[in-house]
Amino acid sequence: MYNLFHTASVSRVARTLIAVSVATFATSASAAEELTVYTYDSFISEWGPGPALEKNFEAACQCDLKFVALEDGVSILNRLRIEGKNAKADVVLGLDTGLIEETRKEGLVQPHSVAFDALTPVLKWSDKDFVPFDYGYFSFIYDSQKIKQPAQSLQELVNSSASVIYQDPRTSTPGQGMMMWMKSAYGDQAENAWKQLAQHTVTVTKGWWEAYSMFLEGDADYVLSYSTSPAYHQVAEDKSQYKAALFSEGHVMQVEVAAIAANSEKKELANRFLEFLISQEAQEVIPVTNWMLPVRKGVKLPSAFDTLIQPKPIELTPEYIAANRKTWIKEWRSAVAQ
Amino acid sequence: MKLSAFTSGKWAGWPALGLVATATALAFGGLIGFNRSEFDWSYFSDPYFLAILRFTLLQATLSAALSVVLAWPMALALSYLKDSTHKRAFLSLCVLCFVMPTLIVITGIISLLGRSGSLSPLLGDDWNLYGLSGILIAHIYLNLPFAVRTLYLRLQSIPDASWRLARQLKFTRAQRFRRLEWAAAHSATWLLLGFIFVICFNSFAVVLALGGGPKATTLEVAIYQALKYDFNISEALALAWVQLLIAGSAFLLVSFCGKVSWLSPASAPAQLRPPATRLEQLAYRLLYACGWLFLLAPLLALTPRVIHSGVDMEFWRSLSRPLLITLGLGVVSTVLSISLAYSALRPYRRARMQQSPAALWLDWLTSHSLAVPAMVLSVGLFVLLLPHLDLDHWGIWLVAAINGLITVPFAASQLKPALLNFDSQYHRLSLSLKLTSRERRRIEWSYMAPAIRTAAAFVGMLAMGDVAIYSIFGNQDFVTLPWLIYGYASTYRLDEASLASMVFLGVCGLLIFYLEKQSPRHA
Structure with missing residues (x-):
């Protein structure tokens, strides 16, 4: 789930700071509709998939994608529980298969309307609340x-x-x-x-x-x-x-998933973002930035992926x-x- | 009424006292009244709980015992050495080491003894800093200097007459120790054991950074983990109660037994102390040298990393914001703490002047939060505020406010002696001179200025070094310098951790320099 870093020379904290400042700058850019995404920090670091996904999605949606970086998958769930009704998230991104049921049971997410036709059959995915975006x-x-x-x-x-x-x-x-x-x-x-x-x-x-x-x-x-x-x-x-x-x-197997937060009122935009996550465009970015396998059929990968177990x-x-x-x-x- | 002339009103200071007490009451409210969880008694028979309780007690006992046992020879050596600039510097360093933000010490110890530490190759392949050994080393480093200074001050207080007698009676070295030195400092020894036990029982940053997994976890860290790893509030509350009961009662017990004086300036050594034999002299010098080495080693270990680190401008930029946040936090907490302490002491001073029996419990009320571990207070407030407040938005202010609140007892203990002195010396005089309240306040302020500065330096250092409260209320938008250092140190970015620690150490060094410069006048 986490991307690896070139020289491993930048600490989590520094990355987080960078990520946060990136996110802050992004907010001030326009007064367009805002979509707040809770994710884990390395996802939006400059080597992670975040920046590219943000650029591509914002260009298409005319909206403002705002990432909030947390420590990792389990922390995202904890954060949602802690905040309860005060949660600012529209989308949560970076939970995994092991957390799906707990998140659902606590009523922290709402159903999406994304179609899964293009997904790889390996996943056998049909969840009505969660959309997978990579696996490994x-x-x-x-x-x-x-x-x-x-x-x-x-x-x-x-x-x-x-x-x-x-x-x-x-x-x-x-x-x-x-x-x-x-x-x-x-x-x-x-x-x-x-x-x-x-x-x-x-x-x-x-x-x-x-x-x-x-x-x-x-x-x-x-x-x-x-x-x-x-x-x-x-x-x-x-x-x-x-x-x-x-x-x-x-x-x-770990399948990393995203979902629409229970109290988000931007359901349509959130759904568009989830659709974008499994689009060809996004699925080509994720494997070489988050270093996980794509969930979509027929995504071209570097040859190094052929040597994997x-x-x-x-x-x-x-x-x-x-x-x-x-x-x-x-x-x-x-x-x-x- | 005469006294109304002294204060601007009968109720002056009560709001501050009320605020300090309310914060504790609210925290308790949070601990008791959280409705989503039932108190889970079965937790106390969980082997994990028993294991961490055992470990917490073990490390605190060992840390206290080792710090005090090692402090004794060092204090003896110091008491026999002639007064000199370097000895005074050593005693100042003792103050710095005790109040220094723990993350600096931790970084130093990691660069010295960690996986790629400069001394690690000497320790063999099996050496592992993380776990009990690392925790003990850090705790001894932080508390030994405090013990050395306390014991040294006690040894210095042995009167010349006693030494004269010892000479006349031709006491052996052992007799001198038993009859004079041990007699003078044994009560301080027990107190020190108790205090250091409590400090280490409440230790957070050291265990978090050097603990190395669930094998070496203390209650305090387990509270943090229950809240932040599991969001298991009932477990966090159960742990917080245990923490409060043990640490609180240990603290009350110790403070009931006496007070450790360690910040008072060193007086001139006794002239009539029997001269040490040459062998003794040699031993003392050796011990003294070891003391210097021990205190300086982790700080010096930062230097090579600082010199050879290949960080770029980006790093310095990333450092500036946490530094500013930390300084800001220090200033806000200090102003809050000092003003609260100053006002909260008002009712106490009035009671003292009226010789009212209320003085005792007013004094206790001002300092009661010492018995409540910061983590317990934070968790209580966290649970209470969670449903009502956007903690993300207010987090950093809460960190500053709670730091301000829990340092009130420290500020009060620094201000109290000077205030009582002032009252006994100038109160009647200022009444008889019929000074206006403004004039009186001006005199009081100028009299108090040095004590306020000392208290501010102290409280500022404590607040800036805070990790426990930050760990509960902090967030990534407001990273403080200690938390940044923790992030670097725990991800083995030792160059960055050392640089950030050096900067932090510089700030603290300036403050302590200030503190020591002021303390001879008022302590």
Whole structure:
């Protein structure tokens, strides 16, 4: 979900500042109808899809797209809950499959009118509230110059002594994905597996970016990221040593989604924006800025994408996740806090 | 009535006192009355809760014990060394280290002992700063100087007569320690243990930045996470109550036992102290040198990063706004805190002059918020204000206001001695001279100016270094310098973190220079 940065030299905070100032300048541009979008910060950083999408959409709609940057997917949901009726969002962008049901149940979104004919059949998408805009598979990334024989299953990784960095499931969607992965691989035994993993976990970070930059500095053998991450290194850095490990249990799929906020009165404009998100134009931008797979059929991708692993998806319904997320989080934190 | 001549009115100061008390009452209202959640008792048997409670107690106990145990030899060494410019500088540095914004210290420690730290290669492959070790190092760094200075001042207060006696009775070194030094400073030792325990129990920034995941989390950080990670208000409230009960009662217990005096200026060392043996002298000098090294190391560790950092103009531009916001925040909080403290002390002073028994509880009321951890106050107000206020819009003002409120006890403790002095020395005189209230106020102000400056420097530093309150009410439109540094440090952008810390340190250094320059006159 997060785009990778050229030299990883700009911190989240600095990026946020840039993003915020970009957003602020954008507001003052015109008095046209405003569409406020809550998203996560890296989406609207200057390397992310935000700026290009904003330019293209504004040109078409004669409106003013205003991004509000939050830390990441889980934070967007928390923000909506915290603000309740005061929420300023018209569109929320950057939630994922694991948060869909909870968001819906709390009445934070309203139905859209977007048609899904052009979407890839892989997603089997038909949700009436949420529109997918990219997807990927959670994967552990390793440096093939350092690790010659990568783990071939999640169990092998958990049982090994290889150093691992992953993200906090309470703040970060990859961390949440890891939780689902562990649950589907271990079921009732997950608590013990977490404890075992904790033995060789370097740290659990708040967000994806911290984890990934620590990994690039050589602090761990594996980092939790996406199957698409190696494409970034190939395209932007011309480096091919970073690879995603293919696990025999299959990989949890993350679909990133957008929706119209429950109390938005700009339903029509919001729908246009959601339609734009899955348009050919936007779908060509997103893979090479957010480094995820396009949701639309027939989008041309750089050849680096052909070299990526093709994981077997683990199917988890949003209802199942929503019913268990809180319990899983409790189980995780109890296990790792020991 | 005579006293009405002294104040502009019988009720002067009461609004300020009322405001301070109302803020706490509102926070409690938030803690008690949030209706969306039922208080979840089962949470207290959750292994996660027990693990963080255990860890919080463990780190606070260890931090307190280690800081005080290590402070003792250092304080002894200082007390035997002749007065000199560098010794005075060392004592000033002790003040700076204790009040310095924690994020500067954290950055310094990371550049020294973090993954790519300059000292890390010496510590072996297994070394990991993040977790208990990092938390302890930072806590010792922040609190040891406070303990050293407190103990040193106690040791300095041993009267010459005692030393003379010790000489005549030919006390051994051990006897001198037991009969004189320990006797003079043992009560301070227990108090210090208690105070440092409370400070570390409430520690937020250090644990957030150096904690390293759920294995090393304290209650304070868990409150923040419950609110900001899960938006689990009932859990945040449950944790806040535990935090309040433990930290609050520990604080009340400690403050009931006595008061730590550590800011008073160092007096000249006793002349009659028996001379140290050469071996002792050597040990003292060595300890003193170690002390310097320990206090300077994390600050010096910032320098190479600052010199070799390849940041561009964009970075400096990105720094200017947080710097201005932080300074603005400092000014607003300080003005609020000082004026509240000044007015809130009015009823207390009146009661003192009337020798009314109310003085005691008025004093307590002014300083009661010390027992309420900033995080608890913030969460209470957050929950209360959430449905009624656009917190995004008002966030930064709330950060300034709450910082102003919680620093009132600090401001009051700085202003009180000078105000009471003024009252006892000039009150009758100004009445007998039949001065107008304006003239009296002018005299009072000029008398109070140095104490106000000291208090302002103190409060300003505390408010500017705040992370806990900001973490609850702050937002990305108003990033403060400490939060920016936290962002850099937690994403391993150490060059940027060091530069920002250096700038911040410069601001604080100026303030402390000011503080130390003023303190000999009024402390």
